Amino acid sequence: MDALNNLFVNIAAAIRGLFADSHSFGADLSINIIVFIMLFLIMVVAALFLSLVERKFAHWVSQRSGPNRLGPHGWFQFIADAVKMLGKEDITPANVDKFLFKMAPMMLVGVTLMVFGVIPFGEEMVAIDLDLGILYFFAVSSLTTLGILMAGWASNNKYSLLGGLRAVAQMISYEIPLIFSLLGVVMITQTFNLSAIIEAQKTIPFIFLQPLAFLIFLIAGIAETNRAPFDHVQGEQEIVAGPFTEYSGLRWGLFMLAEYGNVVATSAIAVTMFLGGWYGPEFLPGWLWFILKIWLVIFLMMWVRWTFVRMRIDHLMHFAWKILLPLALVNIFLTGLGIYVYDLFIVRIGG
Amino acid sequence: MMIEGTQEYSLNMGPQHPSTHGVFRMVVHLDGEVVTKVEPKIGYLHRGLEKMAESRTYTQFIPYTDRLDYLAGPHNSLGYVQAVEKLMDTEVPERAEYLRIIFAELGRIASHLVMIASGSLDISGWTPWSYCFRDRERILDLFEMTAGNRMTPNYFRIGGVSQDVPEEFMPALKSFLEDMPEMIEEYYGIFFGNEIAQSRMKSVGILPKELAENLLITGANLRASGVQYDVRKAEPYGIYDRFDFQIPVLYGCDTYDRHFIRLLEIQESKKIIEQAYKDIPAGPVMTKVPKVLKPPVGKVYHRVENPKGEMGWYIVSNGSTKPARVRIRTGAFVNVQMLPEIVKGWKMQDLVTIFASMDLVLGEVDK
Numbered sequence A: 001m002d003a004l005n006n007l008f009v010n011i012a013a014a015i016r017g018l019f020a021d022s023h024s025f026g027a028d029l030s031i032n033i034i035v036f037i038m039l040f041l042i043m044v045v046a047a048l049f050l051s052l053v054e055r056k057f058a059h060w061v062s063q064r065s066g067p068n069r070l071g072p073h074g075w076f077q078f079i080a081d082a083v084k085m086l087g088k089e090d091i092t093p094a095n096v097d098k099f100l101f102k103m104a105p106m107m108l109v110g111v112t113l114m115v116f117g118v119i120p121f122g123e124e125m126v127a128i129d130l131d132l133g134i135l136y137f138f139a140v141s142s143l144t145t146l147g148i149l150m151a152g153w154a155s156n157n158k159y160s161l162l163g164g165l166r167a168v169a170q171m172i173s174y175e176i177p178l179i180f181s182l183l184g185v186v187m188i189t190q191t192f193n194l195s196a197i198i199e200a201q202k203t204i205p206f207i208f209l210q211p212l213a214f215l216i217f218l219i220a221g222i223a224e225t226n227r228a229p230f231d232h233v234q235g236e237q238e239i240v241a242g243p244f245t246e247y248s249g250l251r252w253g254l255f256m257l258a259e260y261g262n263v264v265a266t267s268a269i270a271v272t273m274f275l276g277g278w279y280g281p282e283f284l285p286g287w288l289w290f291i292l293k294i295w296l297v298i299f300l301m302m303w304v305r306w307t308f309v310r311m312r313i314d315h316l317m318h319f320a321w322k323i324l325l326p327l328a329l330v331n332i333f334l335t336g337l338g339i340y341v342y343d344l345f346i347v348r349i350g351g
Numbered sequence B: 001m002m003i004e005g006t007q008e009y010s011l012n013m014g015p016q017h018p019s020t021h022g023v024f025r026m027v028v029h030l031d032g033e034v035v036t037k038v039e040p041k042i043g044y045l046h047r048g049l050e051k052m053a054e055s056r057t058y059t060q061f062i063p064y065t066d067r068l069d070y071l072a073g074p075h076n077s078l079g080y081v082q083a084v085e086k087l088m089d090t091e092v093p094e095r096a097e098y099l100r101i102i103f104a105e106l107g108r109i110a111s112h113l114v115m116i117a118s119g120s121l122d123i124s125g126w127t128p129w130s131y132c133f134r135d136r137e138r139i140l141d142l143f144e145m146t147a148g149n150r151m152t153p154n155y156f157r158i159g160g161v162s163q164d165v166p167e168e169f170m171p172a173l174k175s176f177l178e179d180m181p182e183m184i185e186e187y188y189g190i191f192f193g194n195e196i197a198q199s200r201m202k203s204v205g206i207l208p209k210e211l212a213e214n215l216l217i218t219g220a221n222l223r224a225s226g227v228q229y230d231v232r233k234a235e236p237y238g239i240y241d242r243f244d245f246q247i248p249v250l251y252g253c254d255t256y257d258r259h260f261i262r263l264l265e266i267q268e269s270k271k272i273i274e275q276a277y278k279d280i281p282a283g284p285v286m287t288k289v290p291k292v293l294k295p296p297v298g299k300v301y302h303r304v305e306n307p308k309g310e311m312g313w314y315i316v317s318n319g320s321t322k323p324a325r326v327r328i329r330t331g332a333f334v335n336v337q338m339l340p341e342i343v344k345g346w347k348m349q350d351l352v353t354i355f356a357s358m359d360l361v362l363g364e365v366d367k
Helices: A007-017 A025-062 A077-087 A098-116 A133-141 A143-154 A158-189 A194-200 A211-224 A249-274 A286-307 A313-350 B049-053 B062-066 B073-088 B094-121 B126-147 B169-192 B195-201 B209-214 B255-279 B331-335 B338-342 B348-358 B362-366
Strands: B009-013 B025-031 B034-041 B298-306 B309-317 B323-329
Touching: A007 A025, A025 A077, A025 A098, A025 A249, A025 A286, A025 B126, A077 A249, A098 A133, A098 A143, A098 A249, A133 A143, A133 A158, A133 A194, A133 A249, A143 A158, A143 A249, A158 A194, A158 A211, A158 A249, A158 A313, A158 B009, A194 A249, A211 A249, A211 A286, A211 A313, A249 A286, A286 B126, A313 B195, B025 B348, B034 B338, B034 B348, B049 B062, B049 B323, B062 B073, B073 B094, B073 B298, B073 B309, B094 B126, B094 B169, B094 B255, B094 B348, B126 B169, B169 B195, B169 B255, B195 B255, B195 B348, B209 B338, B255 B348, B309 B331, B323 B331, B331 B362, B338 B348
Parallel strands: none
Antiparallel strands: B009 B025, B025 B034, B298 B309, B309 B323
C-alpha cells in the first residue's frame, strides 16, 4: 500500500536518480517538463471525460438518451468528440480583432492550466508547493475573466459583447464571496499553503468545522465556472453562446477544455480546503482518494446544473452582494469567535 | 434611463436564434441589458395556406390544416372539417364525435406540454424540458398507431374520421391517463415549484386585463389575465357541451400565470378525455358523404378553441369542388401584438421568457 501510495513520488525520485546530481539544473528541468506534460494531460483527459460524464449524468437525471453509440454504452464518445473537434474548419470571421480573437482561447486554457500547478494531488505530489498557494489560486483564476472578455470584445458580435460584459460583472462579484469563504479555513490553519491545509485535516475535514463556508464556496465556485444556474456568460437561450458564438473547431474546443478544466480545478480546491484532500480510509492510495473526492464535488455541481434553471442577471448580482457576501462575513466572524473561545478555554484548561 | 454619452443599440434576434421558437424575428432595442423597444417581424414561414386552399378540393385541404399549429394538429383540422360540415349540413356519427374530442384534447395536452417544456428550456431548465417531451411522446405514439402520422395525424375527415382506432389504442390511452397525475406533480416539482423559476417568471411581463381585451388576445394568454373566456364553453362546438369541465382562470397576468394556466388546462383536458373514454359508443366512424364534395353556394364562419387561442374558419363556397375563399383567423397571429406592449423595461433575459409565455407557433402566425 505504501508503495502504491507513493507511486508517483517514487517515479519522480527514480527520474531524478538518472542524473548524476539529483538536484542539478538538468534534473529539475526534466522533472518540470514531465510534470507540465502530466498536468496538461490530466486536464485534457479530465475535461474530455467530463464532457462525456456530463451527458451521461444528464441522461440519468432527465431521462434522455445521452451518448450511447461508440463503445460500451457510449463511453468512448469523448474520443470521437475530440477527433471531430480537431477536424473542424477553423474560421476566423472578417472584421474581428484577429490578435485578441486568437489569443483568447489560448489564454483561457493557459490560465486554467496554471491553477493545476498548485493542486496537491497527494502527499508531496504538487507541482509547485507555494507558501501562498491560495492567493495564487485566487490571482490566477480571476484571470479567466480577462480571457472571456477578450473573446467577447474581439468577436465583433453583439451577443459576444453582451456575454463578455456579463462575464466581468458576474465573475468579479462572485470572486469576493469565494475568497471570503476560504478565509475561515486559513484562520484555523494559519497558513496559505495548500499541502499544509490538507495536513491539518488529518483528523477532521474542515467541512464539519466550516459547513457554511463550504456551501458558499460551492455556490460561488459554480458561478465562477459559469455553470447553470449561473451560466449567464453563455446563456444559450438569450445570447446564443455568448463570447464563444463566433468560434469554431479547435478554438471552440479550447474554450470547452478551459471550462471543464476550471470545473475540475475548482472542485480540487474544494476538496483541498474542505474535504480533507488525500486523506481517507487506508485501502485506497491517497491520490485516488483525492480524485474520487473531486468527482464527488463535480457530481454535486452537475446535480445542481441539471436541476435548477438560470437566474436573472439582477437576481444574480443581488444574491452575490446581499446574501453570499454577508454570509461569508458572518462565517469569518463565527470562525474568529470559535478560535478565540477555543484558545481561551479548551487550550488553557487542557494545557 | 440613458446615461449621458451612451447610446441604445439594436440587436437582431432571429430568424435563426435558439429561443425564437421557429423562425420568428424581432429587432430588439437595448439599453445595456434593458429592452426599450421590440419590433416583431413575421412572415418567414408564410406558405400561403389560404391561397392554397383555393386550388385544392375540400378533402385535399385537410392535411394542410394540420400544419397550421403543427404542435396541435388535430384541433386545426377539427375547426376546418366542422366548418365544412356546417356548410354542407352533414351529420357526424357519435363515435366519430367522441374520437374527435379525444384527439383534439390529446393534441391540446401535447401542445401545452411543448409550451411548458420550451418555457422551461428558455430559462435553461433542461430537465423539465425532457420530462415534458418524454410524456408528449406517448401522445404522439397514440396518434401514430391510429393515423400513421405523429405530429400531423391528418385523422379527421369531412363527415367523421378516417378510420376507427386500433384495439391497442384504448388501453394505451387509459394507462396514459392513469400516469398523468404523477407527471403533473413532477412538472410542478421541478419547474413551477422551483424557487428560481418562480423568481424568473412571477410579476414579469404583465399583460393587464384591459390591454388583453383591447388587443383581442385569446386562449390561455387571455385566461391568465383574468378573463374567463373559452370558445368550448362560450359557443360549444361538436359535443363539448356534454362534458363536465372547468375553464381555469388566473389573475396574475404575468409570465408565471401564463405558464401555469397551461398546467391547469392539461388537467381539464384530462377530465374531458376521461369522460369521453367512459362514454364512447360503438358504431361507424364515418357518415355517408359523396365521393366528390360540392357544398352548396354560401359562406360559413366556425370557430374553435385551439390550444394557442381562438381559431376561426371563414369558408366561401361557390358550389364547385374547391372553396372559393378560405380565411383563417389564428390565435397566435393576433397574440403576437402583445409582445411589444409587455416587454418594455424588462431585461433581455425576460424578453426570452415573456416570448415563451406567449406560446407562439410560427406555422400558425405566418400561415
